[in-house]
Amino acid sequence: MIEVEDLKVYYYSRRGVVKAVDGVSFDVKEGESLGIAGESGCGKSTTAMALMRLIEPPGKIVGGKIQIDEFDALSMPDNKFRKEVRWKRISMVFQGAMNSLTPVYTVFDHFVETLKAHDMFTTKEEAREKAIKLLKMVGLKEEILERYPHELSGGQKQRVVIALALLLDPKYVIADEPTTALDVVVQAQIINALKDLQEKVGMSLILITHDLGVLSELSDKILVMYAGKAVEYGPLEKVLGNPLHPYTQLLLQATPKISGGELKWIPGSPPDLANPPKGCRFRPRCPKAFDKCKEEPKMKEVEHNHWVACHLY
């Protein structure tokens, strides 16, 4: 199980301290899938990078706790984390990763190099066997192994990248915007490949996307983030079926597949995180804002397992 408690990731920029993730808590049980939603810049990817312990200066994890199974991820030494946790226990498909495959490597070379990088390479035959098995799991055929990235379609590249993330047999896989920049048909293929992995391998997925439609297909529960804060958290049916936070409500109305009704934009834009609004960070854009919103709302369990940070509740 992954347990994140009051995570804070700040960037120390010349403009001041940017509080990219500012007190976020959630958990992911074995075999469970969590979707993290919100506009770009809300801290979704930073949260994921923190789970992988890949935050680079001027960024810093300044507070909170990340427990990944038996590992206290933030207090353990870096080399132990690298050896025992990163990629082996939790791995990640980075945003845009399919465009960073090495052009002079075949697909098979990518598998070999990844194994070598983790001291897991034994023989070519064994690597081949592993690669074929993983490619099959994401719906690709063996022939793909000898191809170069430029000979693959976008959907094939994305599936190769997912297969690579599974190479060290992780229990938890983070996928950051895995369907963004793909056309609708290919998106559906990737969604199905991920669904298959959840069902057949029992993998826990942490899915990051601004697309609530994609989340609704793959997540058991949802965390909605706004401007570095968690604003709503709970089981999929509750968060999307009965959204309580005004931001979640607007986000849903901006999602064609789900809302069904007239599409709406969320007016305004997210705040500057070096200088966020006092009180509720959504206040400048919130149609329901009132006096009390000048104070910061805390996460509250409004109904069983359904958490909301808003003074309306």
Ligand code: SF4
């Ligand atoms: Fe809107 Fe106030 Fe709720 Fe913030 S706390 S979302 S401003 S109603």
Ligand code: MG
């Ligand atoms: Mg991102």
